[in-house]
């Protein structure tokens with residue numbers, strides 16, 4: 695992603711928006727790394743090499759999770775959406791619709807952790 699994450703003049707953006715943009719870039723890079731390891735694991739016949747790659751992919755899961763947690767701490771509505779969608783059984787689309795409704799509610803206090 696590099697420096698092209700900016701869609702507004704970078705020198706006019708507040709510092710917190712720069713931090714947010716950098717963390718979004720990191721999140722994207724971690725997601726790409728997870729996919730790259732997934733592809734390598736699908737192709738690699740050597741068991742020891744596969745074990746190392748699987749270990750590395752696990753690190754990328756952790757990195758992705760930390761980046762995501764940092765970002766949702768900046769955006770309460772994002773947290774509300776994820777709380778309605780993630781780690782639940784059932785219809786993902788239905789959970790997404792619920793998330794959209796909860797985001798629209800003023801405050802959404804019932805889902806916000808403090």
Ligand SMILES: [Fe+2]
Nearest residue numbers: 724727754757
């Ligand atoms: Fe990483």
